[in-house]
Amino acid sequence: MAGFFSKLREKFNSPESHGEGEEGYVELGTGDGEEHAKVVVRPFAITDFEQIKPILDALREGHTIALINIKPLKDKDLVELKRAINKIKKTCDAIDGDIAGFGDDWIAATPSFAKIHREKPKQAKQQTVSQVTEYSDDEA
Numbered sequence: 001m002a003g004f005f006s007k008l009r010e011k012f013n014s015p016e017s018h019g020e021g022e023e024g025y026v027e028l029g030t031g032d033g034e035e036h037a038k039v040v041v042r043p044f045a046i047t048d049f050e051q052i053k054p055i056l057d058a059l060r061e062g063h064t065i066a067l068i069n070i071k072p073l074k075d076k077d078l079v080e081l082k083r084a085i086n087k088i089k090k091t092c093d094a095i096d097g098d099i100a101g102f103g104d105d106w107i108a109a110t111p112s113f114a115k116i117h118r119e120k121p122k123q124a125k126q127q128t129v130s131q132v133t134e135y136s137d138d139e140a
Contacts, residue, residue, distance in 0.1 A: 039114075041065045047072040049080045049087075055109070056091045062111045071105035 042064050044055050058064035068088070073081045088109055092099040096112040108116055 039063055039065065041067065043067045043069065045069040045072055046081075046084055047076065049073075049084050052084050052087055055088060059088075059091055059097060059109055059111055060095060062095070062113070064111065065114060066107075066109040068107040068109065069105060070107055074105065 040063055042058060044051075044066055046052060046068060055066050055068060058066060070081060070085070073084060085107065088107070089099050091097075092109055097110050098114065098116045099107060099109045100116040100118065101107050110116060
């Protein structure tokens with residue numbers, strides 16, 4: 001590794017690396033790669049089935065987490081809402097993403113690099129404790 005730095009130092013200190021009037025600065029390009037390295041959290045609202053196409057496209061690109069307001073379509077047509085959610089779910093499955101509802105009117109959909117945290121319902125924990133208690137009472 002030390003050899004690499006010494007070669008780099010020689011390259012920058014050599015007279016041919018500096019042009020007339022230059023002060024020894026090296027310009028680093030920003031490149032196009034940084035644009036795609038960022039994650040975008042983008043809100044969407046669905047009022048009809050055709051409006052899911054931009055959501056699906058954004059998820060397929062792999063850099064967008066979609067927060068989708070389903071209330072307008074829910075109030076309008078439940079059959080279309082179910083169809084739209086199924087289409088989004090199939091796309092999430094295909095790209096190894098994740099989808100989950102939060103609240104009554106919102107859905108989050110993520111590409112493969114992100115997973116949605118899910119807490120286990122407290123009722124399930126209480127049921128398990130009560131079932132264990134019932135089993136131990138029966139054995140006694």
